[in-house]
Amino acid sequence: MDISKIDYWATSGRSFVHRATVLSKVLATAFVISGVIVTSEPAVLMGLYALVLITVRAARLPVMKVMAISIFPGLFAILFALSHVEGGWTTPVIIIMKALTAASAMILLISTTQYTEVMGFFGRFLPRVVADGIFMTYRSFFILFDLLDHFLKALRLRGGFQARRIFKNAGNMASGLGMLFIHAYDKSQRLYDVMSIRGYSGRLATGRLHGGFALRDMPYLFMTAFFLCYAVYMKMHGLSPHGMFLPALLIIYFLGMEGVWVWKR
């Protein structure tokens, strides 16, 4: 999990995927996740995964790094998959494919959309305290993470980490976390004071949700909607994907996305 890197990608990216509307990206992500829920066909899952990765590439994000981040929470999925080995290898492969596809779609959403916009969108469906808490959390995370980083450096420089003294090192580290908790507590009180002076009355202002769709929203949105419909159709009729239909479609999508990139440059 690397929130700082993801945040950097979201704020520094200038691709047309970055500039697509939040609504379209949230909808497309919902379509991918619904597709993952509906289908148990390895070919459709691989198609969805490839679709997400092609869009990651179109957003000019580092594909390998995004894949690595999506694999990180995979331990539990692997454990879950290994528990299904008795029925053959198809089920474990499906489980891992589902994990990778859904995680990659979420990472694509958050890496191409600024957090204020994403949280603002989801905050509409949550209680006020939770929505405001999410904003405060995201903001505070980077402050605390920097503090932890400085603390660890200071600990190393002052000999707080020594070889073969695992318990002593762990104790120092835990005390550091304790100190960080105290710091976070004090900071939250100062933050409240500052916010009150600036007129905070229990309601944080969030960005307006831009309605409607633009042309640049369409490729990813259309493709994910198509894959979802295809997965539902296959499931309802008990069919399996055959031939080169999906690979051909994905190649056309890839060429189209690369073409748009070259044209825009």
Place this chain on the structure above:
Amino acid sequence: MSHLHIPDGLLPVWLWLSGLVVALALVMFSLFMVRRMELRKKVPLIGMMSAMMLVGMNLEIIPIAYHVNLSVITAIILGPWLMVVTALIVNLLMAMVGHGGITVVGLNTIVIGAEGMLGYLLFSILKRLLKPGPAAAVSTVLALALSTCLMLFIVFVANVNLNVEAAHGLREILDAPTVNTFFDVFSVNKDFDFRLFAYAALGLGTLGWSIEAFVTAAAIKFITRVKPDMIA
């Protein structure tokens, strides 16, 4: 290991939907319980404590891919009701970065919320009998054990199938409940080796609980020395 890192699409729809409904109800109930509190004053604190949990979750212990949750210490500082709100916030943000599915947010909120609430409850009792450090350690181990069992229960329930044809005989079950008839209606997914899953989760979990208990105890000990009013 205590919360579900299960991605989207693996759990049955009825299970994660019920999880979302129950979690939302739990959050609303928690907010009702703290209605006398001036919540706007607490929002920055909730944010900071959620961020602390996220920082803890970022510190991965590489060989076993374990990370501390810091849920018990957060509950001790915030109280059990605000802890539930914090659990929802943390799980939502984690799901955003692909760490656990977005559909599993509800179930994870229940698991981590229960972990924090039990930890808080145990700490409130044990701190009268033990020093704060050991009290926090024992509370953490027990709370994590409970939440891991809860997580295992969810995974088990996810693999129980309802045999619809046999379920038509529900009248007979009610009239003459026997073990055999019950298992005709419900069956466990034969492809799923629950024992293997449970051993692996509990094996890794035990190591993780010890690490988390140690970290929580040392941090609580430090806090009680430097700023004891934070815990009171």
